[in-house]
Amino acid sequence: MCTVCGCETGEMKIDGAQSRGHGHSHAPGFTQERMVQIETDILAKNNEYAAANREVFAGSNVLALNLVSSPGSGKTTLLTRTIEDIAGNTSLAVIEGDQQTTNDADRIRETGVQAVQINTGKGCHLDGHMVGHALEKLSIEDGILFIENVGNLVCPASFDLGEAHKVVILSVTEGEDKPIKYPDMFHASDVMLLTKTDLLPYLDFDVDLCLDYARRVNPNIEIFQVSPKTGEGMQNWYSWIASRQASNEIARSG
Amino acid sequence: MHELSICENIVSVIEEQAVEQSFGKVKTVRLEIGPLAGIELEALLFSFDVAAKGGVAENATLEVIEMPVIGLCISCSQSVEVKERYDPCPICGSFQVQITGGEELRIKELEVL
Ligand SMILES: Nc1nc2c(ncn2[C@@H]2O[C@H](COP(=O)(O)OP(=O)(O)O)[C@@H](O)[C@H]2O)c(=O)[nH]1
Ligand SMILES: [Mg+2]
Ligand SMILES: [Zn+2]
Ligand SMILES: [Zn+2]
Secondary structure, eight states: OOTTTOOOOGGGOOSSSOOOOOSSOOOTTSOOOEEEEEEEETTHHHHHHHHHHHHHHHHTTEEEEEEEOSTTSSHHHHHHHHHHHHTTTSEEEEEEEESSOSHHHHHHHTTTOEEEEEEOTTOOSOOHHHHHHHHHTOOOOSEEEEEEOOSOSSGGGTOOOSOSEEEEEEETTSOTTHHHHSHHHHHHOSEEEEEOGGGGGGSOOOHHHHHHHHHHHOTTOEEEEOOTTTOTTHHHHHHHHHHHHHHHHHHHHO | OHHHHHHHHHHHHHHHHHHHTTOSOEEEEEEEEOGGGOOOHHHHHHHHHHHHTTSTTTTOEEEEEEOOEEEEETTTOOEEEESSTTOOOTTTOOSOEEEEESOOEEEEEEEEO
16 A cells, blocks of 8 residues: 555556556655655676776776686686696786685785785675775786686676676586576676596586587587696687687777 | 675665665665576565665665566567576577576665655
């Protein structure tokens, strides 16, 4: 029941997308109760921060990649190997996101590459604001910024950090149905790295089925099968990075 | 928990609007949420009370308008309702369905005092 004039507001039920206006207007003056139209994306704030980050990246010619996965999929291992292999070609920086500890940033710094650790505490994802502040601590131009997100296949999908691409990492020990169990993440990512392939001989992991699931959720996803441990398949991933950097250049100059 | 940070975002939008549109109390917050937004509604409702404490939206009722998942089928050019991202087109069976609705995560309106 409408508290202003006592009209029945049966259309106010919450079971669909239909609009639920009152169908009449209330006489002003009795009370200040009123309707305020907002029509705002709840993540609009985050999107503003992300857009600002994106401008920074564009201005300094930085290719930003947002690495997402479950905890333990092998993001840091993949990153350290990648850094060791390509550091000679381009300038690099890393932002590490974890709830606690600086272990991962320490692992990155051991390779000689600059890294900033963000600890999110109870937070389960990085957001645009955190990354903006982390950027103040890094100096990078004409290079690549890797952002290792908090291990979580759910909400990092919703929080734009300003990256050029999300890269989802799935290890062969996790089960081939992850892409359809967590479709939002696989949909939001442009690349999937199927990692720890060196373990395939010991598992019943159906690679084809997994890739099929991933393409069902995202027909355009690029997939590379890699093992940072043995180095197998890593070259394809590096070629992809190089091609993205090149198209960044073209976008800038043209 | 993800829903808590979503609720903190909602509350901060509302606090901003309270200044801009000068209201002191919110009775109802009406959201539009699609199933593909990755939101657990139960957790959202629970978190909202926590996030709203002490502000203009304290004790406000959170109402959620659940949006349908809508896709455009590339094969048969029909706009169709599906359940999941990877569902086939209910008309022609093609998997080439481009999602056009169902990802909403929006504050629609507020009833304020
Ligand atoms: N066999 C094998 N183990 C790996 C590989 N990559 C990572 N691991 C192991 O997986 C565990 C988690 O790796 P880590 O990089 O910390 O995962 P993160 O939580 O995603 O950053 C560690 O014990 C790694 O040694 C790989 O390619 N092959
Ligand atoms: Mg890690
Ligand atoms: Zn989260
Ligand atoms: Zn169709």
